[in-house]
Structures are given as structure tokens and as C-alpha cells.
Amino acid sequence: MERAQVVIVGGGPSGLLLGQLLARSGVDAVLLERHTPEYVLGRIRAGVLEQTTVDLVRQAGVADHMDSAGLPHDGFDLCFDGQRHRVDLHALTGRRVMVYGQTDLTRDLMHARQQAGLRTVYEAEDVALEGWDGTQPRVTYVHAGQRHEISCDFIAGCDGFHGVCRASVPTERIKLHEKVYPFGWLGLLADVPPVSHELIYVRHERGFALCSQRSRTRSRYYLQCSLQDRVENWSDDAFWAEMAARLPAASAASLVTGPSLEKSIAPLRSFVAEPMRFGRLFLAGDAAHIVPPTGAKGLNLAASDVAYLWEALDAHYRGDGSGIEHYSARALSRVWKAERFSWWMTQLMHHFPDQGSFAERMQHAELEYLIGSPAALTALAENYVGLPF
Numbered sequence: 454m455e456r457a458q459v460v461i462v463g464g465g466p467s468g469l470l471l472g473q474l475l476a477r478s479g480v481d482a483v484l485l486e487r488h489t490p491e492y493v494l495g496r497i498r499a500g501v502l503e504q505t506t507v508d509l510v511r512q513a514g515v516a517d518h519m520d521s522a523g524l525p526h527d528g529f530d531l532c533f534d535g536q537r538h539r540v541d542l543h544a545l546t547g548r549r550v551m552v553y554g555q556t557d558l559t560r561d562l563m564h565a566r567q568q569a570g571l572r573t574v575y576e577a578e579d580v581a582l583e584g585w586d587g588t589q590p591r592v593t594y595v596h597a598g599q600r601h602e603i604s605c606d607f608i609a610g611c612d613g614f615h616g617v618c619r620a621s622v623p624t625e626r627i628k629l630h631e632k633v634y635p636f637g638w639l640g641l642l643a644d645v646p647p648v649s650h651e652l653i654y655v656r657h658e659r660g661f662a663l664c665s666q667r668s669r670t671r672s673r674y675y676l677q678c679s680l681q682d683r684v685e686n687w688s689d690d691a692f693w694a695e696m697a698a699r700l701p702a703a704s705a706a707s708l709v710t711g712p713s714l715e716k717s718i719a720p721l722r723s724f725v726a727e728p729m730r731f732g733r734l735f736l737a738g739d740a741a742h743i744v745p746p747t748g749a750k751g752l753n754l755a756a757s758d759v760a761y762l763w764e765a766l767d768a769h770y771r772g773d774g775s776g777i778e779h780y781s782a783r784a785l786s787r788v789w790k791a792e793r794f795s796w797w798m799t800q801l802m803h804h805f806p807d808q809g810s811f812a813e814r815m816q817h818a819e820l821e822y823l824i825g826s827p828a829a830l831t832a833l834a835e836n837y838v839g840l841p842f
């Protein structure tokens with residue numbers, strides 16, 4: 454039987470970042486990923502890193518490309534009634550965010566793991582957890598037709614919303630909280646210069662839109678779409694025409710269009726599993742919680758979970774078990790604040806199909822209050838740049 458101190462299930466940003474930090478603490482962790490590296494890198498997701506995430510990536514020693522190619526952003530625009538209003542994050546909080554795609558961060562982490570020769574199994578099938586409620590957890594998996602078994606001290610469930618780790622916990626041991634939104638996001642990636650040097654969040658009667666970016670020559674755009682929409686029903690031309698229709702005329706006039714490199718529809722939900730620890734099994738990242746991407750919190754919450762779990766495991770192997778005891782409560786405290794902010798931004802900026810005129814007026818009144826109140830803008834800004842770990 455193989456042996457490891459920690460088995461990490463899932464090779465997305467949570468698993469890779471945890472693996473990198475544990476390696477720096479001398480903790481022996483093996484990582485099991487269901488898919489190939491190419492498949493993992495093919496999923497286009499987050500684009501905005503909070504300062505605390507940037508600091509953690511630097512602490513993990515994988516910040517070189519991020520520091521050279523990442524784009525520090527001091528603010529973003531809220532757009533409604535055809536007007537853009539800048540939220541000056543740096544003036545309001547003294548902090549900023551970094552625009553750097555999750556794909557790039559994942560690639561950096563994969564490369565660092567490979568360079569360090571850390572045990573990683575891609576295309577690990579049928580991962581199953583055993584004994585996580587006792588003191589000798591075991592993980593089994595199949596690779597290239599061969600069954601393997603690993604005994605370990607701890608299992609880190611970094612396997613995302615559809616993973617096996619949370620699903621391995623009996624329903625009576627876990628409390629799930631969920632809100633599903635009545636729309637999705639249609640995302641498009643293209644090698645065209647961004648329409649603006651910063652992000653633009655648009656509230657429009659046709660639906661929400663977001664203008665984001667990956668570099669000065671690569672842009673990421675999103676349109677609120679119906680849950681009945683299918684990506685094959687959206688030609689590139691139809692996407693660009695709808696984006697232009699939701700932008701103010703002056704911005705639409707400077708929109709540079711081009712062929713999509715990727716187009717996909719993501720459903721939106723708020724989701725939290727409590728607790729995030731079950732004996733020797735820990736959940737981190739999307740395995741434990743999901744936020745609507747309106748607040749750019751998903752990847753950043755994964756980072757704070759990983760920071761807390763790394764600190765707890767590092768302390769355990771130095772003889773202090775207190776971090777493990779407090780992991781779930783500590784992580785959930787930050788998770789719920791980010792869940793609230795992401796829900797609030799989503800409620801504020803999207804067109805809800807059956808919301809009625811009163812709710813529409815409430816959205817509009819809140820936006821008008823927001824742009825005129827330094828106190829309200831500061832509250833928005835401190836949540837957007839990220840609450841402290």
C-alpha cells in the first residue's frame with residue numbers, strides 16, 4: 454500500500470495551490486486529478502485575484518509570471534442608465550486587485566509541481582475515500598487500469614462542486630444551503646483588445662453584461678442569458694451585437710470584436726456545505742461552496758480556504774492540532790461574507806425575469822444611492838478587493 458501524509462483530491466487551483474504550499478512546509482502530499490492537464494486548462498473561469506490571493510501565490514513561490522503578466526487594477530466601472538460610474542478601489546481602500554486568469558495561475562501551479570517532481574496522478578479514475586472518520590484514512594483510485602490504495606493522515610477534498618469528497622459524507626452529517634438563480638452567464642474569450650482599461654459591470658433591461666480581460670490583447674466578456682439558452686445558438690456575431698446593445702453607445706462604438714477562442718454558458722448558484730471538516734477529511738474551494746461570479750469571489754475563496762488548511766496542517770505536523778480544530782469555523786466565517794457580497798452584487802446587477810416593477814425600482818434606487826455615497830462605495834470596494842484572511 455502506498456503512503457502519503459496528505460492526499461489531495463482535485464487538481465484545480467485549490468488542490469494545486471495547497472500542494473505547492475504543503476511542499477514548502479515539507480509535508481508529503483500526493484495529488485489525484487480525474488482529468489488530463491489539458492482538460493483542466495481548457496476550462497475558462499476566473500479572472501480577478503484579490504490582494505490576499507496574490508500574496509498567497511507569492512508565498513507559494515509561483516508568482517513570477519503573474520507579477521510580469523498580471524494587470525493591477527485600481528478600480529472598475531458600474532454602468533446603468535447608459536452611464537459609467539467608476540468605483541475607485543484604491544482611493545476607497547488603499548488596495549487594488551490583479552487581473553490574471555485562473556487558467557494562467559493553474560498553468561503556473563502545474564509547472565511548479567512538475568518541476569518539483571511532486572507526486573501527481575492525472576486521469577485518476579474511481580477515486581474513493583475510506584476511514585476518514587478514524588485515524589487511518591485511505592484513498593483508492595484506478596489509473597491505467599491498475600487499482601491503487603494510499604494510506605494517509607489527512608484527505609483534502611479539492612475536487613470542486615461535482616467531486617467525490619463532499620458526496621462521500623453521509624447526508625445526515627452535512628448541512629447544504631443553496632440558492633439557484635433564474636439565469637446563466639454566456640462567456641466569450643477572444644484575442645481582441647479590451648473595450649476599457651478596467652472592468653465594466655453593466656445593469657441593462659436586456660440583461661447584465663460584464664467586460665473583463667486577460668491581457669491588453671485578450672478580452673473576456675459575459676452576457677446574462679436564459680437558462681434555456683444553448684451556446685450553439687449564439688453565433689459570435691450575435692454575441693457581439695448583444696454586448697453592444699447592452700453597453701452605452703460610446704463604449705459600444707469602441708468595442709473591438711473578433712472570433713471567439715472559447716464560448717460557454719455557466720449556471721449561477723450560491724451554495725455552502727457546512728461544516729467543511731469531517732474527521733480527517735477537509736473540503737476546500739468549490740467542493741465546499743459556490744458563488745455567482747458577479748463578485749469575482751470563487752477563486753479567491755478557494756485561496757483563503759487553502760491558506761487556512763495549509764496553516765492547520767503545517768501546525769499539526771509541528772505538534773499543534775489547534776488549527777485543524779478551527780479550520781471549518783474559520784473558513785466558513787469568510788465564506789459567508791463573500792457569499793453575501795456575491796449574492797448582493799448579483800441581485801443588484803441582473804434582470805430577474807419575474808421581479809416586477811417594485812424590485813426594479815429597488816435595484817435602481819440602490820445603484821443611485823451607491824454612486825452618491827462614499828460610505829456605500831467604501832463598503833462595496835472593501836468587499837470587492839477582498840476582506841482580510
Ligand code: FAS
Nearest residue numbers: 463465466467487499612613616719738739746749751752
Ligand atoms: P475546480 O472545480 O476548479 O477544480 C476541481 C478539480 O477536481 C477539477 O480539476 C476536477 O476535474 C477534479 N475532480 C473532480 N472530481 C474528481 C474526482 N472524483 N477525482 C479526482 N479529481 C476530481 N470564479 C470567479 O471568481 N470568476 C469567474 O468568472 C468564474 N467563472 C466560473 C465558471 C464556471 C463554469 C465554473 C464552474 C466556475 C467559475 N468560477 C469563477 C469559480 C471557479 O473559478 C472556482 O472558484 C475555482 O475553479 C475553484 O477551484 P477548485 O476549488 O480547485 O475547483
Ligand code: PHB
Nearest residue numbers: 499500665746747748749
Ligand atoms: C473574469 O474575468 O472572468 C471575471 C471577472 C470578474 C468577475 C467575473 C469574471 O466578477
